[in-house]
Amino acid sequence: MTTASAKRVFVKSYGCQMNVYDAERMGDILEREGYSGTDNIEEADLVVLNTCHIREKAAEKVYSELGRIREMKRNRKRQGLETRIVVAGCVAQAEGAEILSRAPAVDLVVGPQNYQNLPSLLQQSLKKPVVETEFPTEDKFGVLPAPTPQTIRARGVSSFVTVQEGCDKFCTFCVVPYTRGSEYSRTVQEITAEIERLTASGVREITLLGQNVNAYHGLDEAGEPVTLSHLLDHVAAMPGIARLRYTTSHPLDMDETLARAHRDNPALMPYLHLPVQSGSDRILDLMNRRHTVDDFRSAIARVKHYRPDIAFSSDFIVGFPGETDADFAATMQLVEEVGFSSAYTFKYSPRPGTPAADMADQVPEAVKDARLQSLQALVTKQQRAFQESMVGRTLDILVERPGRKPGQVSGKSPHLLAVAFEGSTDLIGQIVSVDIVESVTNSLVGQLSNRERAVA
Numbered sequence: 001m002t003t004a005s006a007k008r009v010f011v012k013s014y015g016c017q018m019n020v021y022d023a024e025r026m027g028d029i030l031e032r033e034g035y036s037g038t039d040n041i042e043e044a045d046l047v048v049l050n051t052c053h054i055r056e057k058a059a060e061k062v063y064s065e066l067g068r069i070r071e072m073k074r075n076r077k078r079q080g081l082e083t084r085i086v087v088a089g090c091v092a093q094a095e096g097a098e099i100l101s102r103a104p105a106v107d108l109v110v111g112p113q114n115y116q117n118l119p120s121l122l123q124q125s126l127k128k129p130v131v132e133t134e135f136p137t138e139d140k141f142g143v144l145p146a147p148t149p150q151t152i153r154a155r156g157v158s159s160f161v162t163v164q165e166g167c168d169k170f171c172t173f174c175v176v177p178y179t180r181g182s183e184y185s186r187t188v189q190e191i192t193a194e195i196e197r198l199t200a201s202g203v204r205e206i207t208l209l210g211q212n213v214n215a216y217h218g219l220d221e222a223g224e225p226v227t228l229s230h231l232l233d234h235v236a237a238m239p240g241i242a243r244l245r246y247t248t249s250h251p252l253d254m255d256e257t258l259a260r261a262h263r264d265n266p267a268l269m270p271y272l273h274l275p276v277q278s279g280s281d282r283i284l285d286l287m288n289r290r291h292t293v294d295d296f297r298s299a300i301a302r303v304k305h306y307r308p309d310i311a312f313s314s315d316f317i318v319g320f321p322g323e324t325d326a327d328f329a330a331t332m333q334l335v336e337e338v339g340f341s342s343a344y345t346f347k348y349s350p351r352p353g354t355p356a357a358d359m360a361d362q363v364p365e366a367v368k369d370a371r372l373q374s375l376q377a378l379v380t381k382q383q384r385a386f387q388e389s390m391v392g393r394t395l396d397i398l399v400e401r402p403g404r405k406p407g408q409v410s411g412k413s414p415h416l417l418a419v420a421f422e423g424s425t426d427l428i429g430q431i432v433s434v435d436i437v438e439s440v441t442n443s444l445v446g447q448l449s450n451r452e453r454a455v456a
């Protein structure tokens with residue numbers, strides 16, 4: 001993606017892994033249009049902001065960023081240079097033409113279901129600004145260009161692959177069903193072809209993505225719908241696959257077969273992200289999560305039964321409308337009980353168009369802040385304890401990239417912990433045994449185990 005004469009594109013992605021995946025796909029499309037990627041926004045002929053709408057702060061961040069880009073566009077104009085601005089992703093889908101009125105410097109607003117048409121939309125926007133947020137009938141995945149082997153190699157040995165998109169669950173706080181549409185599962189054939197290209201260019205670890213990935217029900221070659229555990233078995237058997245992960249799951253769809261896959265599928269890593277949001281049944285009901293805290297406990301127990309060494313992470317919202325001290329205490333008690341290797345914790349943020357935004361008993365910000373602080377303190381304590389429990393153990397690390405220090409490389413453990421150790425970059429793409437000697441902030445430090453040193 002880096003030829004000197006090419007037009008340059010700067011792509012910035014906010015939010016979830018699926019936005020990272022979409023940003024890479026947009027990069028592939030634009031590469032075919034003669035753009036080369038740049039990390040320096042000042043030199044970009046095209047700026048693409050791939051936005052997240054999950055929290056108010058995320059959306060407002062986009063507008064302040066657009067203010068800065070507008071100034072940059074003006075400065076470049078004075079130097080005789082054109083700059084095109086595209087707003088993509090979930091804020092684009094949710095706010096559409098509102099973005100053009102709040103940020104007139106924007107040329108194109110395109111939702112997550114339409115970025116496959118970037119070339120023609122960019123052409124159209126030469127005449128006047130364009131907004132494209134319809135939900136098309138065509139399956140975008142079928143028309144997305146494949147990344148080149150060089151591009152895949154440049155992106156590393158670990159890759160996301162979207163297998164399911166959209167959501168039919170309609171939790172009362174969430175915008176995803178409105179911005180990503182109803183649940184759609186890609187075919188096994190399409191996913192297989194994409195993964196074959198990735199492994200052929202050195203990818204060793206695949207994370208299957210979906211807003212509700214464990215509700216996956218794509219068609220197999222015979223045209224029969226299959227589940228996520230079937231897809232995981234299929235992918236695990238593909239050449240070049242060393243490690244498999246999947247995210248994001250819903251407790252309701254954590255069935256026995258998928259739980260058993262954590263014992264029987266050799267490539268599936270012992271790490272599961274399973275959002276629960278609250279430890280109070282009353283709040284889960286107001287959130288329309290359609291499961292109880294006990295359902296969540298059963299899902300955790302089911303997986304742990306088959307894979308006792310599995311690590312769990314989760315999502316929590318504090319300050320949901322109507323949340324009392326007792327509800328919050330129930331959340332803290334659930335966290336204490338399960339013990340998480342990590343967790344994403346958020347203050348409830350009313351999203352326009354979602355039922356919860358109009359609910360009574362909105363919780364004061366100060367109360368939300370206090371609850372978030374207590375929850376984060378507990379989660380951090382658990383995360384540190386989990387990490388420290390690795391010191392003195394030997395872990396298999398998938399080496400991903402050069403480390404921060406000279407002579408160092410870094411990679412991930414099966415529990416998705418970052419590990420840095422001395423070693424040659426020739427190890428990138430390999431799984432090596434590393435003795436863990438220290439736990440530092442958010443990562444581990446190790447050294448190649450004797451056995452590896454003998455081999456290296």
Ligand code: SF4
Nearest residue numbers: 167169170171174176
């Ligand atoms: S299941 Fe997840 S993506 Fe779907 S509505 Fe609920 S929070 Fe949003």
